[in-house]
Amino acid sequence: xxxxxxxxxxxxxxxxxxxxxxxxxxxxxxxxxxxxxxxxxxxxxxxxxxxxxxxxxxxxxxxxxxxxxxxxxxxxxxxxxxxxxxxxxxxxxxxxxxxxxxxxxxxxxxxxxxxxxxxxxxxxxxxxxxxxxxxxxxxxxxxxxxxxxxxxxxxxxxxxxxxxxxxxxx
Numbered sequence: 808x809x810x811x812x813x814x815x816x817x818x819x820x821x822x823x824x825x826x827x828x829x830x831x832x833x834x835x836x837x838x839x840x841x842x843x844x845x846x847x848x849x850x851x852x853x854x855x856x857x858x859x860x861x862x863x864x865x866x867x868x869x870x871x872x873x874x875x876x877x878x879x880x881x882x883x884x885x886x887x888x889x890x891x892x893x894x895x896x897x898x899x900x901x902x903x904x905x906x907x908x909x910x911x912x913x914x915x916x917x918x919x920x921x922x923x924x925x926x927x928x929x930x931x932x933x934x935x936x937x938x939x940x941x942x943x944x945x946x947x948x949x950x951x952x953x954x955x956x957x958x959x960x961x962x963x964x965x966x967x968x969x970x971x972x973x974x975x976x977x
Contacts, residue, residue: 832860833867833962845875845883852887853896863964864907868934868945870973874953877972900930901947901976907965910958913943932976947974 834856837843846869850856859865875883886895904926908916913936916924922938935946943955953972960967 830963833863833865833960833965833967834860836960836962836967837869842871842873843869845872846870849875849887849895849899852889853892853899855896855899859903859964861964864905865965866904866906866908867965867967868902868904868953868955868970868974869960869967870902870953870970871956874970874972897930897976898973901928901932901934901974902970903929904934905929909961909966910968913958913968917943928976930976934974945970945974948977949975951975 831839834847834850837850838847850859859867885891886898908926913924917936917938924936926934926936928934932948934948937944937946937952945953945955947953951972951974953970953974955968956971957969960969
């Protein structure tokens with residue numbers, strides 16, 4: 808009986824823990840992960856925190872700190888300045904898709920469309936999701952690629968897929 812009570816208690820605790828986690832918005836999830844500190848700083852500089860805490864749903868292709876590290880430090884620091892808010896907003900909204908596309912939905916779309924799907928980002932430009940070399944990649948409008956290195960980080964208002972390079976709009 809003690810074993811049954813322990814198992815039941817563990818299951819209830821895990822379920823409650825998952826429910827609490829799922830109630831965090833995608834911004835809350837990003838803020839809680841130090842590997843997104845540069846992304847969070849950029850979201851704050853662009854005044855996008857409130858928008859991405861909204862109802863959504865959103866799919867965010869989130870560059871981690873290493874991805875931002877590939878950008879020249881002077882360029883990145885310049886983008887974070889108030890006078891460059893419009894350019895920063897354009898870049899960040901290029902990483903966000905309206906709707907919730909989890910990994911299963913992305914793979915299904917790729918299978919249906921011969922390994923390539925075009926998505927419209929919130930900034931109005933297109934991103935291409937492509938399957939090649941056994942991996943899933945984002946291709947920006949400049950022909951640059953970013954690998955999706957982690958999928959399905961869930962929030963209450965959407966999903967985050969982690970990418971290893973910042974994609975750039977035209």
